[in-house]
Amino acid sequence: MPCQDHDREKGFPPIQTLQRFPKEELSAKVVMVRFDSSILLHQDLDESVSKISNALLTIKYIYEAVAKVVLASSWTIKCNSKVLSEETVAEFLSSVLKLKVLPSQCFYEHQQPNLEKVEEVDIILLENLSNYKQELANNSEFARRLASGIDIFVNDSFSTAHKILASTVGVTQFCYACLAGFYFEECLAKLKTIPECELSPSVAVVGGVNIKDKVKALRVLASKCDGLVFVGMMALQIMHVMGKPVPLYLVEHEGVKEALEIVRYAESRSIHILLPSDFLCKHNHLQMQEKSFLAHNIVDGKFLLF
Template sequence: MAGHKTLDDLFAAIDLKGVRVLIRADLNVPMLDGAVSDATRLERVAPTLTELAGRGAKVIVLSHFGRPKGKPDTKYSLRPVAEALATFIGGKIAFGEDCIGDAAARAVEALAPGDILVLENTRFHAGEENNDPDFAAALAENGNVYVNDAFSCAHRAHGSTEGITHFLPSYAGRAMEAELRALDAALGNPQRPVVAIVGGAKVSTKIALLGNLVKKVDALVIGGGMANTFLAAQGKKVGKSLCEPDLLDTARHILANARAANCDIVLPTDVVVAAEFKAGAAARTVSVDDVPDDMMILDVGPDTLKHLAGRFETAKTVVWNGPLGAFEVPPFDRGTVEAARIVAMRSKQGELVSVAGGGDTVAALNEAGAADDFTYVSAAGGAFLEWMEGVELPGVAALARK
């Protein structure tokens, strides 16, 4: 990772025994009835924490949780999350009642080499989201070194993601390093041909993404409700389907830019339609030229899947964001599930590099039983999308600061 120092650089520079290492993790995990309902982010930060603790560092974890609006709120305390994190560390984790000031200083002072401490929610202070230099400096007082292992928060220029790097030598943690390496393999310096799959409901939410991808990939597969707007822009009737008529010119502009960049836009040639959107609804497959006026498009059809399978056979890299159809409701999950399984199989066989991200995408890959065989599945949401849009992420750029 050119420009980004990693833990290996840190280990080569100093003996960490007794050194206070501040780690920015993303402990903003979903909770249900007071318990963590999805521990993916805890699992991913655990290796960095245990590796540093194993070298005798005093490990101090910073994170936000929820939206407490810049003031303490017990509903958003990190204490229960810290307790859950301890199960992945395989040992005890201390907890500090604040992330700055006397309470934080006392908690840090009590640490022995190899101990791990989670400090209270950084968003209990307005200076976090405002990226206040005084708040960032107060965070930095508790550490000698800073490690960012929260790519999912890297699109925010906050006190604990960007501001703090002005005060401490800064490094990428293992999860951040893996994410950046995967993203570079997907779009930065990929093996070609590169196929990108972009799905979801609305073009309006992914205009910047589509505009960036047509300049970077060899083929762009557009699915979900977004595809309906592109089909309509080509003069096809889409019945009662989700569509954005005010973005037809935008869709045509994207198609024109793709042609100029020699990027193939892949749209459905056949689709699954139904009169209503509900589980088990009566559905049939039709050509995109024959969508009935009283029906809606809810998935791609078998001919489209066959074409996609051919694309995946020749691809060396696949980047995926968004489902191909209304995957939450069967039978409209078939297109996404079958395509995901093909990509997963080829990835497992070492025939292509596959990188996926986005909440709906991860859910769809899990439903298909394909996530574990993808080369990399990002746990980031907004940061992954902004990276795909070509936006410089402040938390990543800060790690390259000299």
């Protein structure tokens, strides 16, 4: 396709999207959707948001194509303190999607998934992938079990696209079609506009973790923008290399070199780096306990950033 050739010229790999995939081919198929928990499980998600979110549209579109939908993701207290178990996540998603979502422990040590047992439900939710070290290791056997019975894989988790996970990379070798969902495609389209942005002054707000994996993207932002605003865990990495007091248990030590590289590059271009003055943290064990710390005084190891 011409648009894919254009993307290749701009340095973006061509991807097959759900939007361009024949909808009739979804019918009677089992489709796994790797969703972004930071979007779909957001604590403040309300009805007006749910009506317009492309993350929700991906799931509803596949369901309306008469496919069996299997949802997979990982989540922590950072996503939503009220939805931690598979049961509460399924209940939350049911209320947002207006469809019946059933939690299903679909992979065990000695048992394969049995999708026939849940024909009466609209959507199946797999176990929290955060509970499995094989997910982060992209274990091939784990990915095979995860994809057992799946025909088509749809990745709608843009925030994990840079990670090599069993649920984003490993499963693709066991499905005959692998597609980008509507939310993924929306985020990619926004990313493609960054190199073309000529607005000035412009400022980029950067959050998240794993600065080592994101250094190339950060360098592009630093080359285009007049200022960088760092928030959350990312801010702590930048603060550390700038010599500001940060508890060592909050520092990604494997990414110190990359953080320093970004700071030096920003300084070479004389662009501003803005950092938070305080952080809201949640207790590591007492889920409902929160505490605000000044940026230079995060000292209690019992508290973690949201």
